[in-house]
Amino acid sequence: MKIAYNFAFFDEGSKREIRRATLKAIAIPGYQVPFASREMPIARGWGTGGLQLTLSLIGKNDVLKVIDQGADESVNAVNIKKLVTGTTGVKTVEVTAEATLIQSRHRIPEIPLKEHQILVLQVPLPEPLRYYEPSEFVTKRLHAEKEYSGAWLMLFEQIMKYGNMSSGADHPVMVHDRYVMAPSPIPRFDNPKMNYSNALILLGAGREKKVYAVPPYTKVVSLAFDDYPFEAExxxxxxxxxxxxxxxxxxxxxxxxxxxxxxxxxxxxxxxxxxxxxxxxxxxxxxxx
Amino acid sequence: MNDFESPILSVKNLNKQYGAGCGHCRTGDEERLMKNYCPKCGTVYACRHISFDLYPGEVFGIVGESGSGKSTLMQCLYFDQDVTGGEAYIRTYKNGEVNLFGESSQQKRHIRNHQMGKVYQNPVLGLRMGFSSIGNIAEKLIAAGSRNVGAMEGRGRTLLEHVNIPVRRMKEPPKNFSGGMQQRVQIAKALSNNPPILLLDEVTTGLDLSVQASVLDLIKKLQRQLNISIIIVSHDLGVIRMLADRTMVMLDGRVIEYGLTDQILEDPQHRYTQQLVHSLL
Incomplete structure (x- = not known):
């Protein structure tokens, strides 16, 4: 097949812009870095954020794995794999340990990740305070001032309504004692895997045009109350x-x-x-x- | 000097203007302004050189016509808006030696969460209508550092009972409540972390008379029980007469008269105050 696109679909300038945003994200753990989300051949909200990170990072020697809610063979995962291999020709695998780059929708693999691996998570809503405060202008200020009562208030409301912290997925976490972050809709079960992870974790929201990161060996604590500790499923x-x-x-x-x-x-x-x-x-x- | 004599809050020379001002109005010359705005550049001088002291356990009333700068003053004191100039000191914050308006926004938030409570005229501003009533109270407690659900729920329950919200409706969002109930939830929220200073902005405006009376009763009762200092803004002289120990009259962003409430109401000195008192139905 003759590839009519540049390597990894994007032009080099685009990849560089995304990588620059990624570097900033790694430098400020948990901080949402805005980036110019590109038009993609898949619709926004179908993993374009993760895909853009993957495409900007992938090299000829990388080995790619894509998961969609834990599965390697679902439509979303297969299509993303097809696009990436079609424009790069890299090898794809299903075995987690063999991959160097793992793009995932809503799961962190069961097998502990290693230092040479990068996990890319697809994010629908990067703003953990969005339900509490609809205005981006205001939430940016709240992050700047480390004012996170809203995040705790949402958990308090869950306890009032259901008797426990019932967030099925996307339970907010505090990264590096500074920024509260939406870990993307992974189950609470996966939250502890982010804490001092060996692998770099990158999160990309294509529709919301944000990139953020948890660098390796970074403290990630799930929010909880003194008398209602965090519990995984x-x-x-x-x-x-x-x-x-x-x-x-x-x-x-x-x-x-x-x-x-x-x-x-x-x-x-x-x-x-x-x-x-x-x-x-x-x-x-x-x-x- | 004993506690009774030293003010808990003192405001010195507070200024708030909207617009940069021009050569015509910047001189501060009264005659050059039309009411409170400059006819040349349109700059509005909402608060001009306002100074006052609030003493512990005192209720301080502010009256004035609509547009006289009462609410702007309250917003400035609660850091909802930045001031253009001036100073404010709270005795319980850094021994009253630091100008509040000069602090960082984090510090201002801290002061707001630990030293003050505010009840807005419009409950939409003071409450999160979609969150439960008890959650609304918890918000203020969380902001003040509490991370214990049991303690916050207990505190919220006590306060809501205090303001006569039935316990069974505690977990309902305020949007389901009547205006009077919403106002009472706001009062409970404002009181949740025992603030030494409570700011009330037209709390009873828009409520019917019987509800007005019960809200005023409640404020009076709480103020006596908890010995908090209150600044109350109203254009209703009846409310001021009932609650305030001392009163300040504002017109076009300036203080035109202040003194004991009885004195102001019985023997007004300024022409506008006389008009205001005599137009009382």
Missing amino acids: RFDGMSCRLCGAAGVFLDELIHEETGETYHQCNDTSFCLSRLNSVSAKYQEVPLNE
């Missing part, structure tokens, strides 16, 4: 139907015919690699035992 007594893994993030599925509820690893490549190793040894080895 728990899957006590549950394990994956396929690979038997426990202590990982599980999807709840309902069997269409029998109506029976069962659970399965949300991270498909993790599940697959376990299945492969299990079938090789002919035995079941639960992960956390």
Whole structure:
């Protein structure tokens, strides 16, 4: 196939502008850096922020993995992979450990990331205070003054309404004791993985035109109250139907015919690699035992 | 000097203008202005050289016609707007030695969250209409550093009971409430962190008479119980007569008269005050 585009779709100037914003984001952990979000061949809100980061960073020797809510084969992930390989020719993988660049929608992989890896997260709403304060002018000031009562107020409201902190995803975090950040809609289960992560985590919001970052080995604390500590989702007594893994993030599925509820690893490549190793040894080895 | 004699808040020479001013009006010459604005450049002098002291446990009234700068003065004191010039000192903040208007915006926020409470004429300004009433009270407590849900809920419950909001409606958002109830939630919010200074801006305007009376009763009661100092702005002389110990009369951004409330109302000196008192129905 003859590639009619520049390497990685964008012209070099665009890539440089995005990388410049990214560098600033890394220098100020958790701070939302505005950038000139480019027109993309996919619609805004479908991962253009993450994709622009990926395209600006990718090199010929990179190995790419794309996940959409834990799955490597869903439409969004496949299309993004096609676009990137079509314009760069880089290798794509499903095994997390082999990838150098991982673009993800709403999950951090189960396998701990390494120093040479970069995780790119797609962000729909980068502003953690948006529901509390609709005006960007005002939220910018609130960030500047480190005035985050709004973020706590939203959690307080959840406790008043539901008796606990019920944020299903996107539970706000304090980065490097300075900026409150929306970790993108990852489940609370993944929040602790950001804390002192070995890998660089970049977050891109294409529609909202913001880039922000958690550099490696940076303190990331999920917001909580003294008497209502932060809790991740728990899957006590549950394990994956396929690979038997426990202590990982599980999807709840309902069997269409029998109506029976069962659970399965949300991270498909993790599940697959376990299945492969299990079938090789002919035995079941639960992960956390 | 004992506590009773030293002011909790003193404002010195506060100025607020909208517009840069021009050669015609910058001289500060009264005759060159039309009411409070400059006919040449259109600059509005909303507050001019306002100085006063507020003493502990005192209710200080400010009256004046609409557009006289009362609300602007209150907004400046609560840092909703920046002043053009002037100084303010609070005794409980850095021993009253630091000019509040010169502080950074973080410090101003701190002062606002720890030293002051404000009740706006329009509850939309003072409350988050979509959040629960108890959440509204918690907001102020969170801003003042509390991170304990149980304590904040308890405090909110006590305050809402204090202002006669039924406990079962505590978790409802204020947008479901009547104007009088919203005003009472605002008062509860303003009082949540025991501020030494409470600013009330036309709290009863727009409420019907019986609700007005109950809100005024409540303010009077709270003020006696908690011994807070209140600045109350109103164009309703009845409210001022009932609540204020001392009163200041404003016209076109200037203070034209001040003194004991009785004295002002019984023996007004300035022509405008005389007119104001005599037009009282």
